[in-house]
Amino acid sequence: MVKSDQFSITPIVASSSLRTLAYEALKAAITKMDIYGRPDEVRLDERKLSQDLGVSRTPVREALTVLEQEGFVRSEARRGVFVIKKTKKEIVGMIHAWAALESMAARLACERATDAQLKSLREIFPEFYEGKPSEHIDEYSDANIRFHQTIISLGQCEVIQDLSSNLLMHVRGIRNTALRQGERAEKSIREHVQIIKALEARRDDLAERLVREHGLGLAAHVHQYGDYLE
């Protein structure tokens, strides 16, 4: 019997469930808004949200449950759902956890990633490699995030990737803000180059240490200068 291998079936749209759509809409709204800019807590109204999204409360509530689980909102019975403002201490803690996971990913990448994959790290920030990053902060912010995400993906450990991506959503804004303070962008780039070299040389201990110190440096910076968070 002939298998229907020649049929490359379209992947099926499988348009997500309303719950997923609501989740994505809400998460986008939350991460987009500048929580730390405003002094008051933001309250979410289930009924208003379901009206605005054009669905019933059920999928909205399920989406909110997931967001609560991920630490984006907090639900108080008969009081309301509130967008969580992380404290400085919590953010520093998240950066510590991030550093732990990313440094392990770097170690794993040393033994698992191909040369070609490691090379892709250099291509992430070609124009800044020798240039003046402080003049291209916006572009570099994205490249910076992508650099770290790439290292984590090269570790090829799904659990670490999942945990990290969750942490990233919480600290993305902070990372980019810190980059604009002092000479951190230049420092960051120098450290990135050292990390790439260690990875390419397959020096797992060194790569792990450099990634960890890079992360801990950010944590210390936020700890010292992150008072705007509270």
Add this chain to the structure above:
Amino acid sequence: MVKSDQFSITPIVASSSLRTLAYEALKAAITKMDIYGRPDEVRLDERKLSQDLGVSRTPVREALTVLEQEGFVRSEARRGVFVIKKTKKEIVGMIHAWAALESMAARLACERATDAQLKSLREIFPEFYEGKPSEHIDEYSDANIRFHQTIISLGQCEVIQDLSSNLLMHVRGIRNTALRQGERAEKSIREHVQIIKALEARRDDLAERLVREHGLGLAAHVHQYGDYLE
């Protein structure tokens, strides 16, 4: 006017919601059952669960949503809710993530924990310290888990504690199983002692490395001998 400071009011109970109760009941049932003993996948029926628990489907569904988020169950539209059997690869990944987080916690503990707190680590397994652990495997299994949890808590980083406790629920069974294989119990104890010494000497680099290697050793063991998982 006199403030009523002398009234020490009881803190108000705030009994949990049905959703929380359902969540705890389900999680207990899932972690208790030996998923890897049986060959077939376990399917959960929302309606049956709500009947058994004596509540409606709504809180049960919300509990299942959380469990899905935590990786305990997988919900397929119009097919059913299934208890997830982790693959060997996933379990090894979780141990890697665990090792990353615990080693960072050990590092943090070196600078944050008091001498008294560190001393409590020794008290976790007094009778096994010089004895033959293979004769007390059951007690040692618990002590082993508690040892690692204690290190993580001494790191005093809430994020790391939360992430780790989630991972622990998934790998608890595996940790204890591995302890019974070969000479792992004896090896484990020797390594624990080294870790304690490093922590007490406040040698953060060393403590971090020992904890990491201890974890990676378990990962390698499971990778090699964990075929019963699939």
Add this chain to the structure above:
DNA sequence: GAAGAAATATTGGTATACCAGATACCCAAT
């Protein structure tokens, strides 16, 4: 008796109704 089609049962997804606690507001009493 086998194959296929139609009816039926079961499942998770969604919408809606109702409840009890918490809040906000109004108004009378002082």
Add this chain to the structure above:
DNA sequence: ATTGGGTATCTGGTATACCAATATTTCTTC
């Protein structure tokens, strides 16, 4: 003007009804 209480209203929590897609059974047809 302030206080106290009572009521209307709003909120999240829960129960239930319904839907569409799937799996299963039954029935028809050859």
